[in-house]
Amino acid sequence: MLKLRLNSEKRVILFFIILIMSFIMADEAYAQSGKKITTVVIDAGHGGKDPGAVGKKAKEKDVTLSVAKMTGDYIKQYCPDVKVVYTRSSDVFVSLLRRAQIANEKNADLFISIHCNANASPQPCGVETFVMGEHRNAANLEVAKLENAAIMYEENAQEDYNNFNPNSTEAYIMLSFFQSEYKNASLNLAEHIQNQLVQRVGRKDRGVQQAGFLVLYKTAMPSVLVEIGFLSNPAEENFLNSKDGQTYIASALFRAFRDYKNAYEKENVTEGPAYENNNIAAATDKVLYKVQIESRNRKVDNPSQHYKGLKDVSYYEHNGQYKYTAGSFDTKKEADEYCKTVKTKGYTSAFVISMKNGIRL
Ligand SMILES: [Zn+2]
Known part of the structure; x- marks a missing residue:
């Protein structure tokens, strides 16, 4: 097997090559998207x-x-x-x-x-x-x-x-x-x-x-x-x-x-990660505040359509239930404010939750 002995400069170059390659590959993955059932x-x-x-x-x-x-x-x-x-x-x-x-x-x-x-x-x-x-x-x-x-x-x-x-x-x-x-x-x-x-x-x-x-x-x-x-x-x-x-x-x-x-x-549309990957954004140590809309037995087929008019719709699983949330805020105050808006859209039992690493606190 070939042994790679790299000095730090080469390592930095290699790192960037890998980084660029991964962007190109991600781009290709997106280029393949838009596939249809024919x-x-x-x-x-x-x-x-x-x-x-x-x-x-x-x-x-x-x-x-x-x-x-x-x-x-x-x-x-x-x-x-x-x-x-x-x-x-x-x-x-x-x-x-x-x-x-x-x-x-x-x-x-x-x-x-x-x-x-x-x-x-x-x-x-x-x-x-x-x-x-x-x-x-x-x-x-x-x-x-x-x-x-x-x-x-x-x-x-x-x-x-x-x-x-x-x-x-x-x-x-x-x-x-x-x-x-x-x-x-x-x-x-x-x-x-x-x-x-x-x-x-x-x-x-x-x-x-x-x-x-x-x-x-x-x-x-x-x-x-x-x-x-x-x-x-x-x-x-x-x-x-x-x-x-x-x-x-x-x-x-x-x-x-x-x-x-x-x-x-x-x-398969070319706008990046699917809506279900929203939780990735929450995978930091930061606490985020969201508005829980409702709890369901099954996943919603098309959340952006289903919860039309609500922003940043996402979900997390708990005890076999799918809990759908809207909005994602750094402060509870902003989430409380948005919760009022959500309630006016008919989700009268909506409430604010805090999450860290995609897990409810
Ligand atoms: Zn049969």
Whole structure:
């Protein structure tokens, strides 16, 4: 290895070279920003000889196809700049591997796989959205086993999935090593989907989950698999089998897509660090005074839009809650003054807090 013996003068020069390089690199990072979501793949689970879960009246392959098409139609209608690609648009069988290949060939920005759940008991109901990862409980493993069993209908399964046995728990531990570099983005999209399905369509929340899905592990983009309800639950089957139910679900999936897209493209604008990095400014030993606006269970998608008219909107986390603040002042007096302004904008329970190093004192 080369040993660098530098005198102090050279060290100063080296320091400046590194400094300048880092500015150039930061600049390039910004130049890459402004990226847009231009292609989304909508994957209707199962199809053809593979019916998926079967309820008393409905088959999963029919429900997923219908919801997939409606979701795609909404995206085409309201986001005309986005290209919608379906892995299937009719009742045909498509292998799990082929679905991922389609997404990769089209250079898709997002992959959304739509499925229905089923259980031996008629009780379970609700929605859950999966990303590729290690399952944390037996129920998640069961969902993955059920969905991966689709490869039983495939002729080249042994070859295509390296002798993967969808019923072997060990196989899933191996599969979970495929940690996607898109995991955070996938989790983010999954949050949007759960949020919409639960808060806007009133479905029971089973949360964002992780497990090993063969349809997800080869996609080279943020990817999720959403279980839109249980065909084994009579009430939910009726909902999923109805035109109304499918319309609600599809519009929720569309809104989740739109919200993700808006947030993603907003974060990519060339104005420097995203709003969520505001706390970096507070990472000094200086005490700063801020006005706490409100406390929320979930992050706000687009804070500058949501808290329009308020300045320096930021947040900190405490006990799993997101506490949103506005303003940032050196003195309590200035913060008290701004707090009055915030209250006139409708945030009547706003109050002043002091922070140091991004932590509330
Ligand atoms: Zn399925």
